[in-house]
Amino acid sequence: MSNFIQDCLVGDALPDEIDDYIDQWHDGDFEIPLHAYLGMSWDEYAIWIESPNSLVYIVAARKFNISYLEAVSSAATMAARSLSMSKLPEIERWLDEKGIDR
Numbered sequence: 001m002s003n004f005i006q007d008c009l010v011g012d013a014l015p016d017e018i019d020d021y022i023d024q025w026h027d028g029d030f031e032i033p034l035h036a037y038l039g040m041s042w043d044e045y046a047i048w049i050e051s052p053n054s055l056v057y058i059v060a061a062r063k064f065n066i067s068y069l070e071a072v073s074s075a076a077t078m079a080a081r082s083l084s085m086s087k088l089p090e091i092e093r094w095l096d097e098k099g100i101d102r
Contacts, residue, residue: 003039008059015055044068073100 004021007013013021018038025037035045044058047068054068061071073095 003037005039005059005062009063015059018055069098069100072098 002010002012004013004018008015021038022034025034030037035042038045040048040058047054048058054072057068057071060066060074061068064071066074
């Protein structure tokens with residue numbers, strides 16, 4: 001059985017479709033916890049619960065076989081180069097909170 005993360009990786013699901021998977025879990029009779037049904041580790045699930053926007057980094061980390069923090073750090077580096085500078089302070093604040101060197 002595939003899961004949400006696997007489906008995202010092969011292009012069968014988009015990150016904004018996670019609620020559909022959660023609804024399926026609630027409607028089904030699954031004997032596994034929601035985080036496992038979605039294909040997330042407990043740590044990934046906890047990060048996602050705290051910050052739903054983190055889902056794209058979770059999927060990217062899996063796709064490139066890197067840690068979540070490496071995915072976020074790489075995104076911050078790219079953001080500094082390509083996104084409007086208005087988002088940069090928010091990203092830098094998050095990196096500081098997590099103790100990630102830039």
